[in-house]
Amino acid sequence: MTDYGMLLHAYGRALDTPAHLTALTGTDPDALHAAQQHLWGAIIHQGTPWTATPPAALAVAALLGDVPDPAVRANLLNFLTAVAHAAQPGLDLTGFVEPPDADARIAAALEADDDETIYGELGDTVYARAIAGCRSVVPALLATARAALADADATVRAAAAATIAACAAALPPGTASPAEALTARAADAAAADADERAALVLAMGDLGLSPRAFLSDPHPGVRACAALAPALADDEAATEEILTALANPAAIDTWFTVKPPQFPQRVRFPLIAAAVARVPDPSRLLEAALALAPIASIHTARSDWGVLLKALPPEQRAAYLRALAANEDLWDPGNGSAGLVFREAGLAYERTAYL
Incomplete structure (x- = not known):
């Protein structure tokens, strides 16, 4: 049983987190909305993890299949994606050493509401624990996302593809890549809607795969997403596809009913960045x-x-x-x-x- 009173989120002790987690599988629309806001505003605040983030993410992963609303399931998968990103696999923690009495000092500071000690003297320890905790739960988040690839809802499957790619980047070295699961789903992509195909193709690119076959997809958004794959950075056909898309930027905004979760902002932004990076002339x-x-x-x-x-x-x-x-x-x-x-x-x- 997780003692959230001894954990932190962005606004202090995570005493309110259990009630929000319970609300995720309930039917009260106001409580459900508040619970999602809590995850995005307190548990993972603008990309920053806290010590409450790992256990909350595990709880979300465990209950995902019991959430009746597919839009909420997709949003929860996007939250798990954010947690995987917060694991910051490129950050080296091996040189960080906690104070020997860190546990006792953190507990005492939490009980005393001693913010100066928590965020000052022990701030590095709290942050390192949050990141290490996120890394430790990534395999469980990945398992949930792989299962969600079989969800009945296309938006949920699209979100799951993005979560899989994010988790793959944070897996320990030597861990088997989950590329096989995405490749298998992509094999059925002709029957999927364009929104899902685009998310799958982007995830494949993030995993280092070359989705070149999708450069001939009937949907312009899917073709552009395939062209963004790093493995196709030197492929002239991919570059030409990006330039063709950018020649009609107004149309880009009409490509998707639900944008792939890999695009938190306008779709044209990464297309422009890729064009500038790739075009020699x-x-x-x-x-x-x-x-x-x-x-x-x-x-x-x-x-x-x-x-x-x-x-x-x-x-x-x-x-x-x-x-x-x-x-x-x-x-x-x-x-x-x-x-x-x-x-x-x-x-x-x-x-x-x-x-």
């Missing part, structure tokens, strides 16, 4: 840049149109700058991100200079 980006300019938002300067502005060679910028100037929504002297993009490109953030 940046002048090939101009068509995508000109297509994006009329629909761009000032709030996405660092993710799309600004990325292209900095990538284009100087001789290609004049036409793009005129197109950006025609979009009056991109010009606000008070917007620091937009102004910074122009400064980084060595340009003045003055609309009248480009009209």
Whole structure:
């Protein structure tokens, strides 16, 4: 039995966590909503794990099959994906040594609500324990996700594919890859809807597989997701597929009914990043840049149109700058991100200079 009173989430002792976990399999819509908010806001707060995160994730994994609403099941799998990412497999903890009396000091500090000790003197210990705990539960999360690949709902299966890929990245060295499970599901992808196929293809790419066969998929979103696979980074057909998609950025927003969970923001952002990274001749980006300019938002300067502005060679910028100037929504002297993009490109953030 987990003593959540001796564990922390983002807002202090996790005394409220058991009730929220119980609510996940209940029928009270308000309690169910609050429980999901608790997971995303307290148990894994903006990607940061706490000592309550590992046992809560195990509890979610164990009860997933008892959650009646498929939308909630998918959201819970996305939560498990976030926990797997929080395991931070690239972070070396081998050199970290806990104080010998860490257990007693943490318990005393929790009982005394001594935040200075918990988050100050023992902050590194608490954080290291949270990460190590996330790593320890990854195999159990993976087992749940693999089982969810057989869920009756396509959105749940798509979320499961993303969870599998995230868990695979956090597995201990030498552990067998779960690629086989995704490959088997992808073999049935022709019968799946495009949203699920896209999530499967992205997960395959994250596992280091080459989903090249999906470059000929009938759905443009699936083709683009296949093209994003790191294993196809040097494949000209994949690069061309990305550029073709970016030539009509407005259409990208219509590709999916439910976006693959691997895309927390706009789908075009990773496509633009991949195009900039892969295209050896940046002048090939101009068509995508000109297509994006009329629909761009000032709030996405660092993710799309600004990325292209900095990538284009100087001789290609004049036409793009005129197109950006025609979009009056991109010009606000008070917007620091937009102004910074122009400064980084060595340009003045003055609309009248480009009209």
